[in-house]
Amino acid sequence: MSTFRLRRRELRRPVLMTVGTVLALALAGGCSATSSGPVGTGGGGGSQLTVALFQNPDSLDPAATGLVSVSQIDAAIFDTLTYKFAGDDKIYPGLATSYEISPDGTTYTLHLRTGVKFQDGTPFNAQAVKANFDHIVDPATKSKSAIGALGPYKETQVVDDSTAKVVFKEPNLAFENEMSQVTLGMSSPTALQKYGAGYGNHPVGTGPFTFESFTNGQQVRVTRNPDYAWGPDKLGSGPAKLDAITFRILSDPSAQRNALNTNEVQVAGNLTPQDVATAVGAGAKTATATSSGMPYGYLINVDKAPTNDLAVRQAIQLAVDKKSILDTLFEGQFDPASSVLTASTPGFVADGVTYDPDKAGQMLDQAGWTKGPDGMRSKGGTPLTLDLINITGFGFDDISTLLQAQLKKVGIAVTITDQGFPAVATTYNQGTQNLANWFYYDVDPFTLNTVFACNQVQSGFNWSHYCNADLDAKIIAANATVDRDQRTKAYQDIVTTLNQAAAFLPIYDTKTVLVTKGVSGIQFGPTGQPYFTSATR
Structure with a gap:
């Protein structure tokens, strides 16, 4: 493989961290089943792997999906323009061997790898890049995560077969990361045209594995691509070592545990901490990676009483004992979060909040929320009650119950109701809740534009209903800042403002924890998604 050459006009600093947006809280739609025969061997020694996933795919089209579990499947089928790995600051070439960024940050000139073919025989070239990015912004695609990762896209200009210019309407330095x-994995233009709206059930990439079948609610199967010869050196650059992977849909942690115990699956990623410990005690191994983006936590609605009161939001943060929650539920498996961004995300700044229920009580007293004989607070006859709408089965059920108990100790009542997809997003956008479940996987701090921008209120993912036009402008300006150190500093200032606004209650930083049996060679991207290209059994 050739050396990756980053050519950037007027810049001399090292490359910033890159890779990956996967929105975990996107809506899961139904998928019809497709199939195409049994899994065969591809010359890799006959080894097959079964991986447990906790979500049924909404779509296998990387441009359309919004589910974190789909990233594991798509990372096997599709290549990206560049690669980045957890714990490694280096950018590796993918389908692009090098790129240049214009001084104003609006144009990326991509120099593409030659000799690459999609799994249906279609050649990969600049026209394919254009087709993919045009597909993402096409309203018919109904893109969830990819459209945010692509940013303010204008057009792709085909210079020649191996050169594409991606042009943005405004400076978009986040694209270097994304x-x-x-x-943003590359799909076959032939397949996009052939299958149209049904492409999500017929994915075709250039990656190490070829799509074989999707049985809705049960499994997705992929087989080794014997022609694969253009992956990053970190993954071995040649064909995958496994002959086939079956991704089994097992949403319940106990089902994953049982399947792991009986060796029906060899990789499980949604076990309870107790089951992880038991499996490791019985000889299993763990493969882990920290994730960038936003922590598991709660978006606090700043537009609905009583959380429209800053003192109430700040008191909530002070009254929650994150360490106790994590020790109780996760046996210390995760680290407490302390910001709107995880600690591994560029722009991270700690909020400085520590567990202090006495200070929380004093703050509420000063704001006029006084305790009654029953220990619960009110102001002017209005009880201090929060509506927490919990997304059933998304990892928040027990956290919400403990949160409710902790807030009660300082006199804040919490009413918990449960909703599932797709209704919960509509409810959150309507703003009937005070607290909304949230977590988000991304490598670039520009993700804050998706979660906190004014134009995302009521129709996007701004479920805190926080709107600050000045901050919106600062986020856009930060994304247009070419100097990396200045860009990071700008985002640190933005994160500080958001932390002070107390529009988000962080609980723990996201981390991928896979339990494996007889498997080695799994690698991870910065958002924690695993790559199985070099995995062996």
Whole structure:
């Protein structure tokens, strides 16, 4: 493989971290089943792997999907323009061998690898890049994550077969990071045209594995691509070592545990901490990676009483004992979060909040929320009650119950109701809740534009209903800042403002924890999605 050459006019600093947006809280739609025969061997020694996933795919089209579990499947089928790995600051070439960024940050000139073919025989070239990016912004695609990762896209200009210019309406330095994420994986233009709206059930990439079948609610199967010869050196650059992977849909942790115990699956990623410990005690191994983006936590609605009161939001943060929650539920498996961004995300700044229920009580007293004989607070006859709408089965059920108990100790009542997809997003956009479940996987801090921008209120993912036009402008300006150090500093200032606004209650930083049996060679991207290209059994 040739050396990756980053050519950037007027810049001399090292390359910033890159890769991956996968929105975990996107809506899961139904998928019809497709199939195409049994899994065969591809010359890799006959080894097959079964991986447990906790979500049924909404779509296998990387441009359309919004589910974190789909990234594991798509990372096997599709290549990205560049690659980045957890714990490694280096950018690796993918389908692009090098790129240049214009001084104003609006144009990326991509120099593409030659000799690459999609799994249906279609050649990969600049026209394919254009077709993919045009597909993402096409309203018919109904893109969830990819359209945010692509940013203010204007057009792709085909210079020649191996050169494409991606042009943005405004400076978009985030694209340098986002080029490596799975939702910008390259699809066959032939397949996009052939299958149209049904492409999500017939994915065709250039990756190490070829799509074989999708049985809705049960499994997705992929087989080794014997022609694969253009992956990053970190993954071995040649064909995958496994002959086939079956991704089994097992949403319940106990089902994953049982399947792991009986060796029906060899990789499980949604076990309870107790089951992880038991499996390791019985000889299993763990493969882990920290994730960039936003932590598991709660978006606090700043537009609905009583959380429209800053003092109430700040008191909530002070009254929650994150360490106790994590020790109780996860046996210390995760680290407490302390910001709107995870600690591994560029722009991270800690909020400085520590567990202090006494200070929380004093703050509420000063704001006029006084305790009654029953220990619960009110102001002017209005009880201090929060509506928490919990997304059933998304990892928040027990956290919400403990949160409710902790807030009660300082006199804040919490009413918990449960909703599932797709209704919960509509409810959150309507703003009937005070607290909304949230987590988000991304490598670039520009993701804050998706979660906190004014134009995302009521129709996007701004479920805190926080709107600050000045901050919106600062986020856009930060994304247009070419100097990396200045860009990071700008985002640190933005994160500080958001932390002070207390529009988000962080609980723990996201981390991928896979339990494996007889499997080695799994690698991870910065958002924690696993790559199985070099995995062996």
